[in-house]
Amino acid sequence: MPHVLIETRRTAAREEEVALMDAVHDALQRAFRIPPSDRHVRLLAHEPHRFAVPPGLREPQRFTQISIDAFGGRSLEAKRALYREIVDSLERLGIPRDHVSILVREAPQENWGIRGGQAAADVDLGFEVNV
Numbered sequence: 782m783p784h785v786l787i788e789t790r791r792t793a794a795r796e797e798e799v800a801l802m803d804a805v806h807d808a809l810q811r812a813f814r815i816p817p818s819d820r821h822v823r824l825l826a827h828e829p830h831r832f833a834v835p836p837g838l839r840e841p842q843r844f845t846q847i848s849i850d851a852f853g854g855r856s857l858e859a860k861r862a863l864y865r866e867i868v869d870s871l872e873r874l875g876i877p878r879d880h881v882s883i884l885v886r887e888a889p890q891e892n893w894g895i896r897g898g899q900a901a902a903d904v905d906l907g908f909e910v911n912v
Contacts, residue, residue: 782895782906783809783851784821790834791842792826800874805847808866812859813851814912838880845871846882852901853887854910860885 785805802822809815834844847867868878893901
């Protein structure tokens, strides 16, 4: 049930934006083993002057920041796999590997209200979190 926010410094064609969102969601499916239907992905395109990036980037307009809020419990190996999967996928879309920043924030399941206001800890999620 990860919630994803992808932030960029430029607007792109609809197809490119959808491909970016799909790439991150697909990486989550592979690394965190979430089901395809567990899709909570947002894309926010900033005006470049409203999104400062590290100096010296070759293509600063392609800098992409990804924030993922997820249930706690994923292993370090799963997180490493996620980072690799995301960077590999975005590189195929023309985003340089060193232009991607990923932040995973974890919260206990009891801190998530889902499916009609239930604590996620009380719900059969249909997938394993501890991967």
